[in-house]
Amino acid sequence: MTKTFRGRVRAMMYGVALGDALGAPVEKLSAAAIRDRYGRVESLNTRWHKMDLPPAQRNHRVRGDGIVTDDTLMMLALCEVYAEAGRHIDAWDMADGMVRQIAWTPRWIPELQRETVLLDRLFYPEKWIFQRHQLTACDPRQGGIGNMVNCGAAMYVAPVGVVNAANPRAAYDEAISFASGHQESYGLEAAGVLAAAIAAAFVPDTTIEAVVEVALSLAKDGTRAAIADICQIARESRGKGMSHAEVVDAFHVAIAPYSPMGDDVNHRADKAGRLSDAYQPSRLRAIEELPLALGFCLLNDGAFRTSIVDGINSGRDTDSIGVMAGAVLGALHGEAVIAGDELEQLNGANRLDLMASADAFADTAHMIISSDLAAARAREVAFAQLDPA
Secondary structure (H helix, E strand, C coil): CCCCHHHHHHHHHHHHHHHHHHHHHHCCCEHHHHHHHHCCCCCCCCECCCCCCCHHHHCCCCCECCCCCHHHHHHHHHHHHHHHHCCCCCHHHHHHHHHHHHHCCCEEECCCCEEECHHHCCCHHHHHHHHHHHHCCCCHHHCCCCCCCCCCCHHHCHHHHHHCCCCHHHHHHHHHHHHCCCCCHHHHHHHHHHHHHHHHHCCCCCCHHHHHHHHHHHCCHHHHHHHHHHHHHHHHHCCCCCCHHHHHHHHHHHHCCCCCCCCCCCCCHHHCCCCCCCCCCCCCCCCCHHHHHHHHHHHCCCCHHHHHHHHHCCECCHHHHHHHHHHHHHHHHHHHHCCHHHHHHHHHHHCCCHHHHHHHHHHHHHHHHHHHHHHHHHHHHHHHCCCCC
16 A cells, blocks of 8 residues: 555554553553553453542543543644644644633543533643643743643644654754643653654655654653663564563663653652652653653564554553554554554544544645745745855
């Protein structure tokens, strides 16, 4: 099957939703707990580990059977921001378009099983977008300052990679500019690097090895070091017959110096006031999700579904790991990775039409890229007419 631009966008969006829905039922469980409870999660038809709790104890949410979380919904919201703007975006579009999408545009929220604004579902670091930009009217470029540093911007940044397809540096720069309105420090850096990796995945005939090298060439500080360490383990582990559990253990040992959370990722009353380096700005830290996602992609030589499944079975922030692996490998492989039955389930469970959304966004991205190319040609003509002296 020919890897068209439209097909790659479709597969990217499908990869986000698939990784999200596969990982959602086991989010926040450790890898060992997933093995004990489920063996290995490979199906969308997985029962959420909290589903038997009283509704109040699970925040009146439902998961499993293909339901996606805020990762996918925020990604779709960002596509709408691009559609409204019709151009490249920056922090002012976070303050304007993204605030309207999350706070003032009702949509079906699958986990809540009702129509409401996305803000009602978001975690505190994503609610921060509304608080900082609409309630305090901050300088948009400073919107991310003071936020809890996490993967919140990286989890939905994939569209930035698409509108900069085959131009990773531009994707990195645009993601940093836009996401500075939401995140800071290594949370912001991860958004830039993931957008660059997705842009690199659009290069014809590229490989996952080349995509990782592009990510490393642009990544800074702890983010670069964490990706390098995880991916070195992935390369060394290939062909050694290591079990998934052994690889996960090796990855978690390697990521520990960059991310102090470990398996205890839940927020509880007894953690109030406790000193922690978690979620604090640092040039030495990195989010876990991006290095782990790239590590599983590299370990499996870019195999789409195996990489996603390995990622979501590694525990902790399982849905976001699945989203990041799915976005990169969807863009890399194109439409051939889309399974019709799973696409149908994802659409039905979430009241979505992922391919229609992908096609509409592909049209928007194609228009933006075409404008870029026309501007580049005009600049080339103008530059040729300049006197070099």
